[in-house]
Amino acid sequence: MLDFPSRRRPFRLLTVVVLFQVLLLAFQIKREHDVRLIRLWAVEILTPLQRAGTWSISTVRGGWRNYIDLRHTHAENERLHSELERLELRNRQLESRSVEADRLAVLLNFRDTRTEAPMLAAQVIGASADSVSRTIFINRGEHDRVRRNLPVITPDGVVGKIVEVFPNSAQVLLIDDKDSGVGALLSETRTHGVVKGTGDPSLHLDYIAPTENVHAGETILTSGDDRIYPKDFPVGTVVQVKQASPFQTITVRPAARLDRLEEVLVLLTQQEISPKKLPDAPEPATANPAGNPAEGAPSEPPLPQ
Amino acid sequence: MSSRVQAEQHIEVHKFYAGAVVLVAFLALVVQAFLNKYGSWAGLLELPLLVTIYFALSRRNPATGLLLGGSIGILQDAVSHLPIGIYGIAKTLVGYAASSLGGRVDTEHPVSRFIMVVIFYHFHEAVLAILNRVLLARPATYFSWKLLIASAVNAGIAVLLFPVLDHLRKPS
Numbered sequence: 001m002l003d004f005p006s007r008r009r010p011f012r013l014l015t016v017v018v019l020f021q022v023l024l025l026a027f028q029i030k031r032e033h034d035v036r037l038i039r040l041w042a043v044e045i046l047t048p049l050q051r052a053g054t055w056s057i058s059t060v061r062g063g064w065r066n067y068i069d070l071r072h073t074h075a076e077n078e079r080l081h082s083e084l085e086r087l088e089l090r091n092r093q094l095e096s097r098s099v100e101a102d103r104l105a106v107l108l109n110f111r112d113t114r115t116e117a118p119m120l121a122a123q124v125i126g127a128s129a130d131s132v133s134r135t136i137f138i139n140r141g142e143h144d145r146v147r148r149n150l151p152v153i154t155p156d157g158v159v160g161k162i163v164e165v166f167p168n169s170a171q172v173l174l175i176d177d178k179d180s181g182v183g184a185l186l187s188e189t190r191t192h193g194v195v196k197g198t199g200d201p202s203l204h205l206d207y208i209a210p211t212e213n214v215h216a217g218e219t220i221l222t223s224g225d226d227r228i229y230p231k232d233f234p235v236g237t238v239v240q241v242k243q244a245s246p247f248q249t250i251t252v253r254p255a256a257r258l259d260r261l262e263e264v265l266v267l268l269t270q271q272e273i274s275p276k277k278l279p280d281a282p283e284p285a286t287a288n289p290a291g292n293p294a295e296g297a298p299s300e301p302p303l304p305q
Numbered sequence: 306m307s308s309r310v311q312a313e314q315h316i317e318v319h320k321f322y323a324g325a326v327v328l329v330a331f332l333a334l335v336v337q338a339f340l341n342k343y344g345s346w347a348g349l350l351e352l353p354l355l356v357t358i359y360f361a362l363s364r365r366n367p368a369t370g371l372l373l374g375g376s377i378g379i380l381q382d383a384v385s386h387l388p389i390g391i392y393g394i395a396k397t398l399v400g401y402a403a404s405s406l407g408g409r410v411d412t413e414h415p416v417s418r419f420i421m422v423v424i425f426y427h428f429h430e431a432v433l434a435i436l437n438r439v440l441l442a443r444p445a446t447y448f449s450w451k452l453l454i455a456s457a458v459n460a461g462i463a464v465l466l467f468p469v470l471d472h473l474r475k476p477s
Contacts, residue, residue: 129337
């Protein structure tokens with residue numbers, strides 16, 4: 001297998017291969033160009049496997065869990081025939097799908113009770129294959145009108161933004177990635193800052209002056225300053241505040257459960273996602289969940305439905 | 306010179322069934338990506354690195370080792386958010402070093418495998434840290450307790466995984 005003519009000159013080959021990759025890196029960094037073709041091929045090869053893996057594991061997991069339940073529940077009933085057991089197992093598998101349907105219904109309900117902002121439900125099919133970057137892959141891509149920099153959310157809060165789009169999938173940079181930044185504000189004082197990822201499960205809220213009064217438990221919302229995430233959507237909760245100079249060190253727990261993502265919503269616009277106004281309902285005093293006046297128009301027009 | 310040739314003749318070079326290397330490499334990437342979906346704890350694992358080390362040690366051909374490591378690393382970069390080449394370079398160097406070492410030391414004993422995986426894990430992370438600092442100007446640590454634990458975890462997995470992969474070898 002794999003015998004190469006350069007077997008006798010491996011060091012020369014090593015130099016060539018490393019140099020090639022250094023030049024490739026330099027090209028990407030200097031020109032800010034991405035080597036899209038390599039990513040496209042890799043993703044097109046790996047995502048079908050990830051998709052199949054996700055489907056299989058979720059089916060097996062649901063079936064296995066319910067099989068254990070089944071055994072515990074009916075431990076005393078040893079007279080059950082094997083055929084009946086198989087049918088029960090099948091029934092439980094269907095129930096686990098029903099649980100999944102319930103989860104999707106929550107997303108659907110969230111979508112229906114919000115403004116006309118177009119949203120797209122997507123399933124998480126995989127993540128990056130390295131330990132440094134915090135990204136996930138979703139089963140929606142160019143064919144579903146997904147494009148770069150669109151915000152990704154769950155009903156709990158902000159998840160991240162689209163960084164790469166492929167024909168049938170897209171890569172989402174999670175807000176806890178080291179390269180992530182979200183324009184944010186403190187819900188009580190409306191002080192603006194930036195929530196940055198750390199590569200760990202917690203986030204940091206930066207650029208908050210020591211004079212500002214911040215306390216644990218305070219909610220952090222999107223500010224809309226980054227022109228990516230819609231304004232006044234939950235980002236997280238303050239868990240720790242340390243006085244420092246020139247800015248406070250504020251640790252934040254993400255509102256969305258970033259380590260348990262299965263379904264997400266892609267916002268196809270950056271317009272606000274305040275509760276939907278009913279046709280005959282009286283005009284509400286405030287238009288957003290935080291109870292603040294809606295400031296400004298959407299940063300860009302919504303995409304056609 | 307002649308004694309060196311004689312010594313190298315005693316080194317057993319293992320061959321694998323067709324497609325086994327490619328299949329295992331893909332599987333390692335897919336499983337790693339799948340596990341990373343379920344939280345930061347999976348960041349302790351480096352299955353693509355373990356596969357690189359295993360095949361490089363077994364083949365004992367530096368050219369094969371570096372090309373296999375480079376290919377796995379580039380694929381890993383391609384499905385991450387990093388510029389392509391970071392993991393590629395790190396795994397190219399690991400593949401080269403592991404296959405060079407494979408011809409000189411016992412690579413079959415579990416203790417030997419454990420120690421080698423710990424060493425190569427830290428070498429891999431050190432190369433990543435250097436590349437991140439020098440080429441990407443990103444902060445990166447050369448050593449931490451988390452890295453030490455991760456190296457031990459990966460070495461432990463390698464001790465269990467490598468005998469399974471041994472079954473993919475063609476009988477000599």
